[in-house]
Amino acid sequence: MARRSGLSRDTIRFYERNGLIGSTEGPDRTNSYRDYHEAVFDRLQMIDEAQKAGFTISELLFFLRQIEGPSPEDLDVEEFLDQKIREVEANIERAKRFLKTLRATRQALSGTS
Amino acid sequence: MARRSGLSRDTIRFYERNGLIGSTEGPDRTNSYRDYHEAVFDRLQMIDEAQKAGFTISELLFFLRQIEGPSPEDLDVEEFLDQKIREVEANIERAKRFLKTLRATRQALSGTS
DNA sequence: GTTAACAATGGACCATTGTCAATGGTTTGA
DNA sequence: TCAAACCATTGACAATGGTCCATTGTTAAC
Numbered sequence: 001m002a003r004r005s006g007l008s009r010d011t012i013r014f015y016e017r018n019g020l021i022g023s024t025e026g027p028d029r030t031n032s033y034r035d036y037h038e039a040v041f042d043r044l045q046m047i048d049e050a051q052k053a054g055f056t057i058s059e060l061l062f063f064l065r066q067i068e069g070p071s072p073e074d075l076d077v078e079e080f081l082d083q084k085i086r087e088v089e090a091n092i093e094r095a096k097r098f099l100k101t102l103r104a105t106r107q108a109l110s111g112t113s
Numbered sequence: 114m115a116r117r118s119g120l121s122r123d124t125i126r127f128y129e130r131n132g133l134i135g136s137t138e139g140p141d142r143t144n145s146y147r148d149y150h151e152a153v154f155d156r157l158q159m160i161d162e163a164q165k166a167g168f169t170i171s172e173l174l175f176f177l178r179q180i181e182g183p184s185p186e187d188l189d190v191e192e193f194l195d196q197k198i199r200e201v202e203a204n205i206e207r208a209k210r211f212l213k214t215l216r217a218t219r220q221a222l223s224g225t226s
Numbered sequence: 227g228t229t230a231a232c233a234a235t236g237g238a239c240c241a242t243t244g245t246c247a248a249t250g251g252t253t254t255g256a
Numbered sequence: 257t258c259a260a261a262c263c264a265t266t267g268a269c270a271a272t273g274g275t276c277c278a279t280t281g282t283t284a285a286c
Contacts (some may be wrong), residue, residue, distance in 0.1 A: 028282095049211045091208055092212070096205065099166075099201050099202065102260085106194045109179070152251065168230080170243075
C-alpha cells in the first residue's frame with residue numbers, strides 16, 4: 001500500500017493511528033500483518049490532497065466520518081464544509097496572486113542576466 | 114508594525130531572527146527600541162503570502178536575498194524560481210481538484226438533509 | 227534450516243513555525 | 257513621581273505532521 005500510494009509506511013500507519021483509515025486483520029490470522037481494503041487506496045489519495053490543501057488531521061477526521069456515515073451532526077458539517085470551501089477558494093486566490101509576484105520576479109531576473 | 118501588518122509581535126521578531134526582515138536602531142539611541150523601514154511592511158505582507166503559498170523560511174530567505182541584491186547566484190535563482198512557479202501552479206491545480214470534492218460532498222449533504 | 231527481506235509495535239525523536247513567560251528597561255500621562 | 261502601557265531579550269514550550277529505532281515476529285528463497 002505504501003508503494004502504491006506514494007506515502008511512506010510510517011505515514012500510513014500514522015494516519016491509521018489517527019483514525020483516518022482503517023485496516024483489517026489479514027486473511028492469515030496467524031500473523032499480525034495488516035490488510036487494506038481497496039477503498040483505503042482512494043482514501044489515502046484524498047487524504048493527501050486534503051492535507052496539501054491545508055486540512056489538519058482532525059478536520060479530515062471530522063470530514064471523513066461524515067462521508068462514510070452521515071450522522072445527526074449533518075448541519076455542523078454543512079457549515080464546516082462551507083467554511084472550508086471558502087478557505088480553499090481564498091487559498092487559491094492568494095496563490096494566484098503570489099504566482100504573479102513570482103513570475104514578475106522571474107521576468108526581472110531574466111531581463112537582467 | 115505588528116498592528117499594521119496583522120502579524121504578531123513575536124512572529125515579526127521570529128522573522129527578524131531568521132533574517133527575513135531587518136530592523137534598524139531607532140532614532141532615539143538611548144533605548145533599544147526597534148525601528149522599521151517602510152519597506153518592511155510590504156515585505157511582511159509578501160512573506161505572509163509566500164508562507165501561505167508553501168514557502169519555507171529558508172526558501173524565502175534565498176528568494177528575498179535575490180530580490181534585494183542580485184548576486185552571482187542569479188542562475189540558481191532562476192532555476193529555483195522556475196521550480197517554485199511550477200510547484201505553486203501544481204498546488205493551485207490540486208486545490209481546485211480538491212475543491213470539487215468538497216463541493217460535491219456539500220451537494221450530497223444538502224440533498225440528503 | 228538458515229538468511230534476507232519484509233511486517234508490527236511502542237516510544238523516542240525531529241523540523242518547522244511560531245507562542246509564551248520571566249525579567250527588566252522606557253515612555254507617557256495624570 | 258507613580259502607574260499603565262509599552263519595548264527588548266532569552267530561552268522554554270507547544271502543536272503539527274511525520275520519521276526513526278530497537279525489538280520482535282513472519283515469510284520466502286535457497
